[in-house]
Amino acid sequence: MDFDPPNDATRVAVLGLGYVGLPLAHAFSSCYPTLGFDINEARVEEIKQGEDKTLALSPEELASAGDINYSHEAADLTGYDVYIITAPTPIDAQNQPDLDPVRKATALIARYVERGNVVIFESTVYPGATDEVCVPILEEITGLQVNRDFCVGYSPERVNPGDSGHSLLNIVKVTSGSSEESAEFIDALYKNVIPAGTHRASCIRVAEAAKVIENTQRDLNIALINELAVLFDKLDIDTKEVLEAAGSKWNFLPFSPGLVGGHCIGVDPYYLTYKAQQVGHHPEVILAGRRINDSMGIYVAEQVIRLMISRRIHILDARILIMGMTFKENCPDTRNSRVNDIIDHLLSYQCYLDVYDPWVEGCESDHLVQELKPAEYDAVIVAVAHSEFVAMGAEAIRGYLKSGGVLYDVKHLFPTAQTDGSL
Numbered sequence: 001m002d003f004d005p006p007n008d009a010t011r012v013a014v015l016g017l018g019y020v021g022l023p024l025a026h027a028f029s030s031c032y033p034t035l036g037f038d039i040n041e042a043r044v045e046e047i048k049q050g051e052d053k054t055l056a057l058s059p060e061e062l063a064s065a066g067d068i069n070y071s072h073e074a075a076d077l078t079g080y081d082v083y084i085i086t087a088p089t090p091i092d093a094q095n096q097p098d099l100d101p102v103r104k105a106t107a108l109i110a111r112y113v114e115r116g117n118v119v120i121f122e123s124t125v126y127p128g129a130t131d132e133v134c135v136p137i138l139e140e141i142t143g144l145q146v147n148r149d150f151c152v153g154y155s156p157e158r159v160n161p162g163d164s165g166h167s168l169l170n171i172v173k174v175t176s177g178s179s180e181e182s183a184e185f186i187d188a189l190y191k192n193v194i195p196a197g198t199h200r201a202s203c204i205r206v207a208e209a210a211k212v213i214e215n216t217q218r219d220l221n222i223a224l225i226n227e228l229a230v231l232f233d234k235l236d237i238d239t240k241e242v243l244e245a246a247g248s249k250w251n252f253l254p255f256s257p258g259l260v261g262g263h264c265i266g267v268d269p270y271y272l273t274y275k276a277q278q279v280g281h282h283p284e285v286i287l288a289g290r291r292i293n294d295s296m297g298i299y300v301a302e303q304v305i306r307l308m309i310s311r312r313i314h315i316l317d318a319r320i321l322i323m324g325m326t327f328k329e330n331c332p333d334t335r336n337s338r339v340n341d342i343i344d345h346l347l348s349y350q351c352y353l354d355v356y357d358p359w360v361e362g363c364e365s366d367h368l369v370q371e372l373k374p375a376e377y378d379a380v381i382v383a384v385a386h387s388e389f390v391a392m393g394a395e396a397i398r399g400y401l402k403s404g405g406v407l408y409d410v411k412h413l414f415p416t417a418q419t420d421g422s423l
Contacts, residue, residue: 001116001151003185006082006192008032013077015105016086017043017070019056019333020122020157023168024086026057027193029068035080041072053361055332056161077112082189084120085109086157088263090336095270095290097126099133106134110141113150118182120153124268126275127209130154135178151182154204155190156211161262162331173198176207215268216286221255222265223289226296229257229423233303239423240412257423258411259300259338259383260293261327266336297341300410300423304379305349307406307421313378318351321377321400324384325357325365329411332359339383343367358388374399379406385413394418 010032014025017038025036038044046052047070050059069076077083087101102123109119119138121130135146144150155175160166173194177183187200201207229239239257246252260266269286276283308315327337339355343365346353354377355367377400382389389397394414398407409422416422 001147001149001179001181003116003118003151003181006032006185006189010082010189011035011080012082012084012189013037013080014084014086015077015109016088017047018086018088019054019159019161021084021086022047022052022054023056023159024084024122024157025068026061026065027168029066031192032067034066034068035076036068036070037077038070038072044070044072053332054161056159074108074111077109080112081116082118082120083109083113084122086122089123089125089267089271090263091267091270097271097274099125099129102129102134103137106137107141110138113138113142113144115144115149117150118153118177118185119150120155120186122155122157124156124211124215124264124271125208126212126271127205128275129208130204131178147179147182151178151185152204153177153182153186154207155186156207158211158214161333162328169194170196172196174201174207174210175199176201176204178204212268212272215265216272216289219260219265219269219293220285220289221253222258222260223292225255226257226260226423227292230299238416240416256412257296259296259327259341261336261338262333263327263335266293266327266338294338294341296423297338298345300381300383300408301342301345303421304346304381304406304408307408308379311404311406313404313406315349315351318349318378319376320346320351320353321372321380322353322355322367323357323380323382323389323397324386325355325360325368326384326386329385330359330387332361334360342381342383357384357386359386372400375402377401377405379408381408381410382413383410385411389413 012028012032013035014021015037017036025034028034050062085105087105090098092098153176155173158171173190175187175190175198177186187198191198232239247254269290273283273286325339326334353367354369355365356369356372380397380400390413406420409419412422
């Protein structure tokens, strides 16, 4: 299939208006007539009103959008040249890939795909998923054939929620296509709206693999530091001091211990291990990293209990405050937050728990509180490095403790001497 280069008449529809899709639709609207589509009517109306609860875009950025419309009506997807799918790719209770959102989005798009169209996937998947899962759905519903009647591409998202320094526009975009002609078209399409430029992969499977190992590599690095933190605690060595000393070498990688959750780092390695096991390879290192990181919430809870017992604090009916509920600092996203592991484990000891997070709205948890009272708690766990908590300082946070209470600092926000324990 031949394609004319993308131009200001190329019509682009972006499915999914979350952390990935909304900034993407906004960026494309600067060059192309764009539709931002989401099945969630409330989400679409929120954006139309100039608000974004995910904080991916500010009201000023939303107001500065180019040629863009927003809709939840499927019929409005008719007549576009390029369809981009940004559906979530979670895992199920058995840590297996859940591709249902991508399948459903693909089936929806297939009702409107015509000859000459391009369908691009941005969702994180295992190598081969686009060809093995998505293309058959498109061909079956459309009655068309890939690379003869339409083409597909893959350009993985690289969004980092809460990180204003690394946005869509200043991160190099990996692109790929199902044919040489479509790969060239897709690369040009993105290059027109991404100032940081693009990296064109040789094929879709390479682009898929590149994305899934980005977060797998980070997961493994954090797992190593988490295991070292556990070891150094047994050796009565301060982990933060060790990392600062080791960090004086030019090539030491600056990773810190912590909880690993969210929609990427704590999920993507399971997509890669799923595919590995399909082809008869047992990924020992990757799964070892996952086991370590998935266990850290329980480890933190046990550390706090141990400290409380050492101070003769009665565990049954103890009052504990957890500061932070999101999966990372300075963002409202609670998806796959490993803070929930701390909560669940402490509840098994029949403690009373409060959770305080200025970034979380609504009833995300039965334990969420909006205000804190002084001298109320037997233990306080600072679980997320929100800037508000840093600004409060350890002394102010200690004001919420009863006499002799325990302050545990998961993220090493404060000097060791100001806390009673940390990873």
